[in-house]
Amino acid sequence: MTRYVLVGSGAAGFAAAEAIRRHDRLGEIVMISDDLNGYYSRPGLAYYLTGELTQELLFPAPKEYFKRLGVRLLPGRVNRLKIDSHTASLQSGESLPYDRLLIATGAQAAPLKLAGTDLEGVVKLDSLQDAQKIARLARKARTAVVVGGGITALELVEGLVASRLKVHYFLRGDRYWNSVLDESESRLVEQRLIDHGVRIHYQTELGAILGKNGRVAAVRTTSGELLRCEILAYAIGVRPRLELAQASGLECERGILVDEYLQTGAEDVFAAGDVAQVYDPLSGKRIIDSLWNPAKLQGRQAGLNMSGSRQPYDKGVPFNVTRLAGLTTTIIGMVGGGRDGGSDPDLLGIARGDSETWRELPDAIAAQSGFEINRLRILVGQQNILGALVMGNQTLSQPLQQMVDAKADITPIREQLLSPGATLADILFDFYESWRADHVPVQ
Amino acid sequence: MNLFGLFRSEKKRREALVGGVVMPDSARCVQCGICNYNCPISLDVRRHAWLGQPVQDSHCLTCGECIRRCPRGVLRFDRTHLFTPPAASGAEERIP
Numbered sequence: 001m002t003r004y005v006l007v008g009s010g011a012a013g014f015a016a017a018e019a020i021r022r023h024d025r026l027g028e029i030v031m032i033s034d035d036l037n038g039y040y041s042r043p044g045l046a047y048y049l050t051g052e053l054t055q056e057l058l059f060p061a062p063k064e065y066f067k068r069l070g071v072r073l074l075p076g077r078v079n080r081l082k083i084d085s086h087t088a089s090l091q092s093g094e095s096l097p098y099d100r101l102l103i104a105t106g107a108q109a110a111p112l113k114l115a116g117t118d119l120e121g122v123v124k125l126d127s128l129q130d131a132q133k134i135a136r137l138a139r140k141a142r143t144a145v146v147v148g149g150g151i152t153a154l155e156l157v158e159g160l161v162a163s164r165l166k167v168h169y170f171l172r173g174d175r176y177w178n179s180v181l182d183e184s185e186s187r188l189v190e191q192r193l194i195d196h197g198v199r200i201h202y203q204t205e206l207g208a209i210l211g212k213n214g215r216v217a218a219v220r221t222t223s224g225e226l227l228r229c230e231i232l233a234y235a236i237g238v239r240p241r242l243e244l245a246q247a248s249g250l251e252c253e254r255g256i257l258v259d260e261y262l263q264t265g266a267e268d269v270f271a272a273g274d275v276a277q278v279y280d281p282l283s284g285k286r287i288i289d290s291l292w293n294p295a296k297l298q299g300r301q302a303g304l305n306m307s308g309s310r311q312p313y314d315k316g317v318p319f320n321v322t323r324l325a326g327l328t329t330t331i332i333g334m335v336g337g338g339r340d341g342g343s344d345p346d347l348l349g350i351a352r353g354d355s356e357t358w359r360e361l362p363d364a365i366a367a368q369s370g371f372e373i374n375r376l377r378i379l380v381g382q383q384n385i386l387g388a389l390v391m392g393n394q395t396l397s398q399p400l401q402q403m404v405d406a407k408a409d410i411t412p413i414r415e416q417l418l419s420p421g422a423t424l425a426d427i428l429f430d431f432y433e434s435w436r437a438d439h440v441p442v443q
Numbered sequence: 444m445n446l447f448g449l450f451r452s453e454k455k456r457r458e459a460l461v462g463g464v465v466m467p468d469s470a471r472c473v474q475c476g477i478c479n480y481n482c483p484i485s486l487d488v489r490r491h492a493w494l495g496q497p498v499q500d501s502h503c504l505t506c507g508e509c510i511r512r513c514p515r516g517v518l519r520f521d522r523t524h525l526f527t528p529p530a531a532s533g534a535e536e537r538i539p
Binding site: 011042043044047052054057058060292293319321322328330398401 | 470471472473474475476477479480490493512514515516
């Protein structure tokens, strides 16, 4: 009887548990996690903060489901793996033997390198525990300062706005998320924030956090400006949780290095999710995707491979739909960020809801059109659409995703797409209607 | 619009809804639970999205709240093949 140990209770760990159980009815599955809340939707935390959800709804699977699945939930932390003897050494001192093990420890917020981060009122958004703390503090606070970039910074801004706080958003750069969005897209988002009452401070860097009686009282910028506030929220990027892998001698770069079967260099040890840097046969590179759906698919494939399969993880084209300042935004494939894309001063490395593929600058030409908040940007390659960004009206979101994924040959419309003043939406929609007849299976 | 016209458009709307089934695009779903939260029948729409299955539960009112509220655009109405004879549609029968 095979013993499976899954380290982590996020999307990757959960998907692995289900996949293993589907293929191995008898094996023992233990899921060990240091998150006392177990398995929940981390992306849902943003909606809990805005009040669109209650806490109870964040849990897709109740305890009974794990029992039915035959998965033992063990609160705890794994300090190190003894690869040769196939044992996991727990912080409690216990030793957990395994036949196959998955590291799905995820990622955590990169820390602020400043004094005062232990003051009450300094918050981040990694876990449900963090979200509960923010909700509690927001009830008594009046002003909040948010620093950082990417999706999580806006989740914090929106959540704090929903709690009726006056929110100041510090941007070190001159526009929002310059590594993925282009200038007009950044401005669209920023305008929405301003419309919501957020005060954006450009080229502003947090210099110091000032406290009183153990609580945040104010922040000072590097240019000396003082701002009173009770909450300082930060989202300057995420770091994969590599401690376990490093302590066990596994090879890591930004994440744990795995091959296309999601196997690490160590026998019977796999990795999946935000912690894993997965080999992508298409680009020949190893990429981190800090996204829910890839974590689920990687976890599922790792689980299958742990229980007898040997199939590579089909990375597909990275894809995310998110809400930026209330604007639904779909990002597909390679989008680059324009000339200054690649390094965002507000982010140290990868952000949540981000894919490293998006920050590649493809050898392509951008075509764009938009009316108010129906913004469309397509990255046009020689024969295919390499990437797309759809902000606002989402009608073309799924058609574009299908065409990018299938590497649709767009040579018939390439000229049209790139001609100045092209009505992109119409051209694409017409093309899609005839393309899909041959390519999309009837449901 | 006269009364008969109103009746006709209501009939058309109901025919559309009855022929509709909530269909998830599971790649977009982050399991947040807003769909379940807003379902008047408390169906586990989220679970259907995880599995990529249409909501073919006979309790579904096709009210469309889940579709409206999903922050990621996961859900939409698709035509159901339940009322089409198998020979005519050629579609595979799906057992929920």
